[in-house]
Every structure is written in C-alpha cells, then in structure tokens.
Amino acid sequence: xxxxxxxxxxxxxxxxxxxxxxxxxxxxxxxxxxxxxxxxxxxxxxxxxxxxxxxxxxxxxxxxxxxxxxxxxxxxxxxxxxxxxxxxxxxxxxxxxxxxxxxxxxxxxxxxxxxxxxxxxxxxxxxxxxxxxxxxxxxxxxxxxxxxxxxxxxxxxxxxxxxxxxxxxxxxxxxxxxxxxxxxxxxxxxxxxxxxxxxxxxxxxxxxxxxxxxxxxxxxxxxxxxxxxxxxxxxxxxxxxxxxxxxxxxxxxxxxxxxxxxxxxxxxxxxxxxxxxxxxxxxxxxxxxxxxxxxxxxxxxxxxxxxxxxxxxxxxxxxxxxxxxxxxxxxxxxxxxxxxxxxxxxxxxxxxxxxxxxxxxxxxxxxxxxxxxxxxxxxxxxxxxxxxxxxxxxxxxxxxxxxxxxxxxxxxxxxxxxxxxxxxxxxxxxxxxxxxxxxxxxxxxxxxxxxxxxxxxxxxxxxxxxxxxxxxxxxxxxxxxxxxxxxxxxxxxxxxxxxxxxxxxxxxxxxxxxxxxxxxxxxxxxxxxxxxxxxxxxxxxxxxxxxxxxxxxxxxxxxxxxxxxxxxxxxxxxxxxxxxxxxxxxxxxxxxxxxxxxxxxxxxxxxxxxxxxxxxxxxxxxxxxxxxxxxxxxxxxxxxxxxxxxxxxxxxxxxxxxxxxxxxxxxxxx
Ligand SMILES: Cc1cc2nc3c(=O)[nH]c(=O)nc-3n(C[C@H](O)[C@H](O)[C@H](O)COP(=O)(O)OP(=O)(O)OC[C@H]3O[C@@H](n4cnc5c(N)ncnc54)[C@H](O)[C@@H]3O)c2cc1C
Numbered sequence: 001x002x003x004x005x006x007x008x009x010x011x012x013x014x015x016x017x018x019x020x021x022x023x024x025x026x027x028x029x030x031x032x033x034x035x036x037x038x039x040x041x042x043x044x045x046x047x048x049x050x051x052x053x054x055x056x057x058x059x060x061x062x063x064x065x066x067x068x069x070x071x072x073x074x075x076x077x078x079x080x081x082x083x084x085x086x087x088x089x090x091x092x093x094x095x096x097x098x099x100x101x102x103x104x105x106x107x108x109x110x111x112x113x114x115x116x117x118x119x120x121x122x123x124x125x126x127x128x129x130x131x132x133x134x135x136x137x138x139x140x141x142x143x144x145x146x147x148x149x150x151x152x153x154x155x156x157x158x159x160x161x162x163x164x165x166x167x168x169x170x171x172x173x174x175x176x177x178x179x180x181x182x183x184x185x186x187x188x189x190x191x192x193x194x195x196x197x198x199x200x201x202x203x204x205x206x207x208x209x210x211x212x213x214x215x216x217x218x219x220x221x222x223x224x225x226x227x228x229x230x231x232x233x234x235x236x237x238x239x240x241x242x243x244x245x246x247x248x249x250x251x252x253x254x255x256x257x258x259x260x261x262x263x264x265x266x267x268x269x270x271x272x273x274x275x276x277x278x279x280x281x282x283x284x285x286x287x288x289x290x291x292x293x294x295x296x297x298x299x300x301x302x303x304x305x306x307x308x309x310x311x312x313x314x315x316x317x318x319x320x321x322x323x324x325x326x327x328x329x330x331x332x333x334x335x336x337x338x339x340x341x342x343x344x345x346x347x348x349x350x351x352x353x354x355x356x357x358x359x360x361x362x363x364x365x366x367x368x369x370x371x372x373x374x375x376x377x378x379x380x381x382x383x384x385x386x387x388x389x390x391x392x393x394x395x396x397x398x399x400x401x402x403x404x405x406x407x408x409x410x411x412x413x414x415x416x417x418x419x420x421x422x423x424x425x426x427x428x429x430x431x432x433x434x435x436x437x438x439x440x441x442x443x444x445x446x447x448x449x450x451x452x453x454x455x456x457x458x459x460x461x462x463x464x465x466x467x468x469x470x471x472x473x474x475x476x477x478x479x480x481x482x483x484x485x486x487x488x489x490x491x492x493x494x495x496x497x498x499x500x501x502x503x504x505x506x507x508x509x510x511x512x513x514x515x516x517x518x519x520x521x522x523x524x525x526x527x528x529x530x531x532x533x534x535x536x537x538x539x540x541x542x543x544x545x546x547x548x549x550x551x552x553x554x555x556x557x558x559x560x561x562x563x564x565x566x567x568x569x570x571x572x573x574x575x576x577x578x579x580x581x582x583x584x585x586x587x588x589x590x591x592x593x594x595x596x597x598x599x600x601x602x603x604x605x606x607x608x609x610x611x612x613x614x615x616x617x618x619x620x621x622x623x624x625x626x627x628x629x630x631x632x633x634x635x636x637x638x639x640x641x642x643x644x645x646x647x648x649x650x651x652x653x654x655x656x657x658x659x660x661x662x663x664x665x666x667x668x669x670x
Pocket of ligand 1: 209410411412413414418419420421443444445446447489493495644647648649650651652653654
C-alpha cells in the first residue's frame with residue numbers, strides 16, 4: 001500500500017515543480033480566471049495530460065495531490081480524465097462536463113474541447129473557450145458550455161456511453177480526492193507554520209491545547225483521506241471512489257477551516273494565503289454537486305468493498321464459526337468479563353496469541369466477529385514488551401505461557417489519582433535485599449480476577465522527575481497481600497480495583513532497569529494503541545444494514561446516509577490500522593500512526609453507535625435479552641460501551657496531543 005520508488009520519484013519531481021512554479025503569488029496572479037497559461041505549457045511539457053493515456057491511476061493521483069497541495073491554477077484533474085476518456089491527446093486542452101447540459105463545466109472557461117454525456121451520447125464538443133469565468137468562490141475557470149455549438153463528435157452511444165462516462169466520473173472522483181488531500185495538507189502546513197510563530201499570552205499559540213487538538217484532528221483526517229484516495233486509485237472499486245471523494249472533501253474543508261481559524265483575524269486578510277485554501281476547499285468539493293450525495297451511491301453499491309480474497313480470512317471465519325458459540329457470547333455478555341478460556345485456548349492452539357495473531361487480517365476478522373479479546377489483547381502486548389525489554393528468564397518462562405494460552409497478564413497502570421498522567425503513579429516499590437515490597441492501589445485493573453500476573457507500574461524514586469522514578473514489575477497475582485475488588489461499568493464490562501498490601505516480589509520480577517520503568521511503558525503504550533474499535537464498528541454496520549434491509553428502512557435516504565457515513569469511517573479506520581501494522585515491522589515505533597488509528601477508530605465507533613441507535617428509533621432503547629429488541633439490543637449495548645474506547649489505552653485528548661506535538665511538531669502543552 002506504500003508508493004513504489006518510481007511513484008515517490010514522480011512525487012518528488014512534481015512537488016518541487018509546483019513548489020517553484022505555483023507559488024501563492026502565481027496563484028493570486030491567476031485570479032480571477034484561475035488559469036495560468038504559462039504554467040499550463042510547463043505542465044504539458046512535463047507530460048500532463050498525455051501521461052493519462054499510459055500511466056495508472058495511482059501515478060496520476062500523485063500528480064493531482066502535488067498540484068492540489070500548491071493550488072496550481074491549471075486543470076490537471078479534468079484534463080487527465082478527459083484525455084483518458086478520449087483515448088488521445090492532441091495538445092489542446094480537453095475537459096469533462098460533470099453535470100448535465102454543460103452547466104458550469106470545470107475548466108470550461110479555458111478548454112478547447114469538452115467531453116460530455118449528452119442524453120444517450122458521449123460526445124466531444126470543440127469550440128472556442130470564453131476565456132472568462134463567472135465570479136466564483138474558488139476562482140476556478142468554470143463556464144457554461146453549449147453542447148450543441150461548435151464541432152460535435154459522438155464518441156459512443158447508449159449503454160456503453162453511460163458506462164464509459166460513469167467510469168470517467170469515478171476517475172475524476174479519485175483524482176479530485178487526491179487533489180483535495182493535497183489541498184488539505186497545504187492548508188494544514190500553512191496553519192501549523194503560523195501557530196509555531198504567532199505568540200499570544202507570551203507563548204506560541206501552537207502550545208495551546210485547543211489549537212493543537214483541532215489541528216491534530218485535521219491531520220488525522222488528512223492522513224485518512226490520503227490513504228483512502230490511494231486505495232481507491234489502486235483498486236478501481238466504484239464504492240471506494242465515492243468514499244474517497246466525500247471523505248477528502250470533508251477533510252479538506254476541516255483542515256482549511258481549522259487553519260483559517262487559528263490565524264485569528266489575520267486569516268481574513270487577503271494577503272494571508274490561508275483564504276486561498278479555504279475558498280477552494282469548498283469550491284473543489286462542490287464541482288460535481290453536493291458531495292454528501294455520494295452516500296446514496298455508496299449505499300447503492302453495497303456500502304463496503306468486497307474483502308480482497310485472503311485464505312486467512314476464510315480460516316478465521318471457520319475458526320469463529322466453530323469456537324465463538326452462542327454460549328460464549330452470552331456468557332461474556334452476562335459476566336462482563338470479555339474473555340473466555342475455551343475460546344482463548346483455541347486461539348493459542350492456532351498460534352494466534354503470537355506472530356500471525358497480530359496480522360491485521362486475523363485481528364480484523366476476530367474483532368468483526370465480536371470475539372472476546374480483552375485478555376488476549378493485554379497478554380499479547382505484555383509478551384511483545386517482554387520480548388523486547390524483558391529478562392531472558394521472563395522470555396523463557398512467561399512469554400511461552402502467554403503464547404500457549406495458559407495464562408493472562410493484566411495491566412496495573414491506572415491509579416485513583418493518576419490516569420492520563422500515568423507517570424504520576426504512587427504505588428510504592430521499596431527495595432528489601434533481593435526483594436521489593438509493593439504497596440498501593442490500582443484502579444481499573446481489568447481481568448485481574450483471571451490473570452496470573454499483573455504488569456505493574458510502581459514508584460521507586462520520589463527524589464527525581466516523575467518519569468525517572470518509575471519501575472515495572474511482573475507480579476504474580478497469587479502473591480500474598482493482593483486484593484481484587486470487582487467494579488461494574490456503564491458498558492457492562494467488569495473491571496477491578498486492586499490493592500497491594502506489602503506484597504513481596506523478587507527482583508527477578510522486575511522488567512527493565514530500576515527507575516527505568518518509563519522506557520518500558522513507552523514500548524507497552526505504543527503496542528496498546530490499536531484500531532481495535534474498527535472491527536466493532538464494522539460489526540455494528542453489518543448488523544444495522546441487515547436490520548434495515550429486512551424491514552425496508554434501507555430505502556429511506558436518511559437511513560442510507562447514516563449507514564454510508566459509518567461505512568466510510570470503517571474503511572478509513574481499516575486503512576489507518578493497516579498502515580500502523582505495516583509500520584510495526586520497522587525499527588522506529590509508529591507512535592503517531594498508532595495515536596491516529598486509536599483516535600479515529602474509537603471516535604468513529606462512538607459516532608456510529610449513537611447514530612445507528614437513532615436509526616433504530618424508539619425501539620432502539622430495548623436491551624439485549626428483550627424479545628423484540630432490534631438487532632438483539634447490540635446497538636444499545638454498543639452505545640453504552642463505545643464511550644470507554646475513547647478513554648482507555650489513552651484518552652482521545654492524549655492521542656490528539658501526541659499527534660500535534662510529535663506529528664506536527666507543535667510545542668509541548670503539558
Ligand atoms: C472499562 C475500563 C477498563 C480499563 N482497563 C484498564 C486496565 O486494564 N489497566 C489500567 O491500568 N487502566 C485501565 N483503565 C483506565 C484507563 O486507562 C483510564 O481511565 C484512562 O487512562 C483515563 O484516566 P482517568 O480515568 O483517570 O481519567 P483522567 O485522566 O482523569 O481524564 C479525565 C478527562 O480529562 C481529560 N484529560 C486528562 N488529561 C488531559 C490532558 N493532559 N489534556 C487534555 N485533557 C486531559 C481526559 O481526556 C478525560 O476526558 C480502564 C478504564 C476503564 C473505564
């Protein structure tokens with residue numbers, strides 16, 4: 001899913017070309033027509049639009065994205081699409097009429113040829129362009145074109161005309177999505193640069209969290225939009241083209257609006273560049289009509305693309321069919337303990353508590369199926385951490401038992417007074433010869449009542465900065481002095497308070513250096529940030545679609561809109577997760593990628609649960625177990641449960657700060 005070497009070279013070449021040739025001054029100078037003839041000649045010399053005939057859509061998306069990044073006042077996307085539709089490039093500027101009757105044709109003010117679907121005919125109309133455009137939001141060279149005037153050639157008629165035009169529209173959607181992602185990135189860069197410089201209250205405004213978080217959200221949307229645009233370019237699936245276009249349109253508007261806002265009053269002054277982005281973000285999104293109407297098409301196309309064939313998917317599905325029985329599901333629901341020993345051991349027998357069990361396809365299928373994975377989740381992340389920073393003895397004794405499904409390990413990080421500020425832990429570990437004596441209290445020690453060990457964060461030094469006085473231990477849960485007390489939750493899950501009353505642990509239970517616990521935590525926390533909620537969102541979507549199809553609600557455009565919106569989020573979440581998984585094999589931990597995946601998928605799950613519950617209407621409140629509860633009450637349950645996904649494994653605000661500070665390079669706010 002990454003770009004090839006050739007594509008990266010293409011990206012570098014066009015990025016540097018547009019950076020020098022499509023400067024903000026040139027963009028301004030091209031207004032109000034929105035066309036720079038000199039730049040167009042240079043772009044032609046570089047092979048646009050003729051490269052459209054030979055190159056694949058991904059290469060073209062690279063060009064469109066770089067053009068969008070610099071708001072290049074040349075019709076790169078339209079000319080490429082029209083050239084592909086015509087199958088020839090003769091040096092004249094061709095464009096495509098997106099809407100019927102030649103109304104407000106993009107690049108219509110400057111194009112010599114317009115390709116259009118005119119009734120049952122796909123035609124090309126050659127006539128002199130007006131060279132003037134009506135005043136418009138994006139300063140774009142749009143114009144009405146008379147499809148009956150000039151030299152009109154019919155390319156093809158009937159069904160084939162419709163099919164070819166629809167295919168071209170999909171290409172336009174994909175390339176416009178890429179251009180919008182470029183625009184969004186450009187707007188974000190302008191905003192980020194501004195907030196690093198601008199000072200108020202004696203500090204750069206980029207250190208204010210309200211500013212950081214809005215830009216962090218925009219950055220996440222830009223990355224998600226980019227992944228989706230390239231996925232759509234790669235796959236040529238119509239549903240992905242629609243998704244990419246509608247998501248990129250929103251991302252561009254969000255990034256441009258956020259960057260405009262952080263400029264304060266100056267953003268409204270014409271000499272600042274951000275207004276150039278803000279106007280075009282909306283205008284480009286509207287070229288084919290209300291982008292939100294794509295949701296109706298996404299619904300008509302079945303909401304989600306087919307999963308690419310993968311034998312592992314079939315294997316996981318067969319496994320789920322055998323082991324995730326009705327009894328397991330009901331028991332987990334009734335007890336709130338999101339773990340089942342039978343199911344867990346079956347996972348171990350497949351080897352899925354290690355190695356392949358971390359494969360995104362396997363994880364995706366298991367979470368989609370609603371498998372109880374809390375115990376395997378925490379245990380596997382501890383195993384991975386021990387593999388990296390544990391002792392030989394821990395790797396030899398504990399890790400194989402985790403992989404073998406014999407034991408669980410729970411996480412003892414949070415305390416009554418330290419949650420997000422996890423490094424402020426007070427649970428004390430005091431050295432006593434070869435042993436340590438631990439005393440304190442942990443909150444939310446989920447699965448402590450089923451675990452053989454707790455991965456415990458303790459304070460070993462109070463005389464240094466808080467991050468430098470922590471030590472990690474792997475403490476056996478049967479150690480004398482540990483007490484576990486159950487706590488119920490809004491979502492029905494059971495968690496625990498755990499007390500440590502002078503618990504004696506050998507020094508061999510220590511993980512990492514004395515006072516070096518924060519380094520261990522950094523690894524463990526990075527492993528914990530996962531897009532786990534995405535499978536749950538997908539499951540909700542499938543259930544809600546099934547419900548809507550069964551009772552005819554699916555024909556209601558409002559219902560289709562709600563469902564399609566969730567589908568787009570599911571696809572973006574899947575791609576953010578796949579990116580995280582692909583980076584996980586590289587030496588540097590994918591910190592920002594993990595935060596983006598966790599933030600986006602958990603918030604999308606929360607939005608989906610609430611929105612799909614609305615779809616069910618008044619009966620939606622009926623809970624699992626009530627005979628007439630729609631979707632067996634699972635959406636009601638998800639609505640209660642989803643909120644916590646935005647809290648544990650690092651609350652959304654913490655993820656936004658990580659994205660802003662480590663991803664965008666903004667000054668620290670805490
Ligand atoms: C069901 C459940 C299971 C859990 N399981 C475990 C577990 O197994 N092991 C474990 O150790 N912990 C577990 N947790 C704890 C979880 O990790 C914490 O709840 C989480 O880190 C938030 O801490 P807190 O609850 O103390 O909230 P706080 O940190 O007090 O946060 C409250 C609010 O303030 C915001 N906030 C806090 N700091 C900042 C900041 N710097 N900037 C902006 N906003 C901020 C937060 O985003 C949040 O909205 C679990 C929690 C729940 C609810």
